[in-house]
Amino acid sequence: MFDALAERVQSAIEKIARKGRIDKETLEKGLREIKLALLEADVNYKIVSDFIKDVREKALGAEVVKGVNPAQQLVKIVYDELVEALGGEAAKLDLKGKPAVILLIGLQGSGKTTTAAKLGAYLKKQGKKVLLTSADVYRPAAMLQLKKLGDKIGVPVFLMEEEKDAVKIAEKALEKAKSEGYDVLIIDTAGRLHIDEELLDEARRIRERVNPNETLFVIDSMTGQESVNIAKAFNDAVGMTGIILTKMDSDARGGVALSVKGVTGKPIKFAGTGEKIEDFEPFHPDRVASRILGMGDIVSLVEKAQEVIDEKKALSLQEKILSGEFTLEDFREQLRMIRKLGPLHQILSMIPGLGSQKMLKQLQQVIDEKKLKRIEAIIDSMTPEERRNHAIINASRKRRIARGSGTTVKEVDELLRQFAQAKMAMKQMRKMQKKLAKKGGR
Numbered sequence: 001m002f003d004a005l006a007e008r009v010q011s012a013i014e015k016i017a018r019k020g021r022i023d024k025e026t027l028e029k030g031l032r033e034i035k036l037a038l039l040e041a042d043v044n045y046k047i048v049s050d051f052i053k054d055v056r057e058k059a060l061g062a063e064v065v066k067g068v069n070p071a072q073q074l075v076k077i078v079y080d081e082l083v084e085a086l087g088g089e090a091a092k093l094d095l096k097g098k099p100a101v102i103l104l105i106g107l108q109g110s111g112k113t114t115t116a117a118k119l120g121a122y123l124k125k126q127g128k129k130v131l132l133t134s135a136d137v138y139r140p141a142a143m144l145q146l147k148k149l150g151d152k153i154g155v156p157v158f159l160m161e162e163e164k165d166a167v168k169i170a171e172k173a174l175e176k177a178k179s180e181g182y183d184v185l186i187i188d189t190a191g192r193l194h195i196d197e198e199l200l201d202e203a204r205r206i207r208e209r210v211n212p213n214e215t216l217f218v219i220d221s222m223t224g225q226e227s228v229n230i231a232k233a234f235n236d237a238v239g240m241t242g243i244i245l246t247k248m249d250s251d252a253r254g255g256v257a258l259s260v261k262g263v264t265g266k267p268i269k270f271a272g273t274g275e276k277i278e279d280f281e282p283f284h285p286d287r288v289a290s291r292i293l294g295m296g297d298i299v300s301l302v303e304k305a306q307e308v309i310d311e312k313k314a315l316s317l318q319e320k321i322l323s324g325e326f327t328l329e330d331f332r333e334q335l336r337m338i339r340k341l342g343p344l345h346q347i348l349s350m351i352p353g354l355g356s357q358k359m360l361k362q363l364q365q366v367i368d369e370k371k372l373k374r375i376e377a378i379i380d381s382m383t384p385e386e387r388r389n390h391a392i393i394n395a396s397r398k399r400r401i402a403r404g405s406g407t408t409v410k411e412v413d414e415l416l417r418q419f420a421q422a423k424m425a426m427k428q429m430r431k432m433q434k435k436l437a438k439k440g441g442r
């Protein structure tokens, strides 16, 4: 979601870098551009001013470090400030006590109910016994929605559909969680489309009564400038210990992340990154700052890969490549693994060096996601025998495959040609490795 912001900030820094050295004038010009970029990303004005002031002070006061060019030094300063503005270290959840209670507050539509389930699934995965409850007494549909999600993730949902007092539901849920030995109780609350005194008061009363470990304020990344007022209202009336930023996958401009942390002083603890239950992750200020500056985020990439890629399969593929037995079947497997990591542009943006917006745009022109899908479709339309031995694919087979995959014979031809070339390259690589091994006397 930080794409536009990243592009602007990077271009500002690039301009400074071209100058070679940073004099006051160059710095001011660069800072002005960074300021505009932040404002355009909907970061609150006061937060932007403070940010720029801090960067300026540090840049002017910075000692010249040998071997580091001034632009790199400025990148480092902006990076440090961004990390700070986004909350510094990744914040952990307080899960002390049995049960630990987590209260979710926020406007309707912010993604609260979805987040309750995502958080439930996340904690369940860590071995916690989780109970969910909905204290939304105004919308029976909200209760049902939570129940459905709970069923899906295998987490029990405590409901009192006839009860009209939200505080009572929270109390009863807590009693149940206590007596039945739950580790965590997650309470979803009602929201309105706008800030509403009565509702804030209700959330405050629930908070007072159940004394939660965490009161997490859920906010949609697309909220824009209004986010500052909403966050402030919730913080003043109910209080909060942290923030969950939802819909980070949207094309929101990213300002909410900086503004909400700035105005409440509370850390962003998690980020929602899609509609699916597993699209949820702890928020790491340092990684987000790296992405904004085009420094890539290799840590997230590796973590993601560990999560979705089956190591055994990956190893066996590698062996096949090295032994020259690599078939179209294996190629398809490889494509699937890559696709599991997420949309390609997202993966690419996490790789350091490729992370800059300019590079990404160029790469995207070469690597076309739709094309990958078509390639997969072509391989899907082959018989297992054809996949194992592509040499048998003659003209009539090609026509059949093209028809079956909704592509053209030309595309099938192209894939086969590229595959043959890739195999050849693998062969040469293997030969070279052998030669080198011999030379090394091994």
Ligand code: GDP
Binding pocket: 107, 108, 109, 110, 111, 112, 113, 114, 115, 191, 246, 247, 248, 249, 250, 271, 272, 273, 274, 275, 279
């Ligand atoms: P609530 O009214 O605050 O409880 O909001 P819901 O949980 O019902 O969510 C509102 C909408 O936002 C639903 O369509 C969700 O699927 C969607 N949503 C929630 N979190 C995310 C997210 O991280 N990414 C995307 N793309 N959609 C989300």
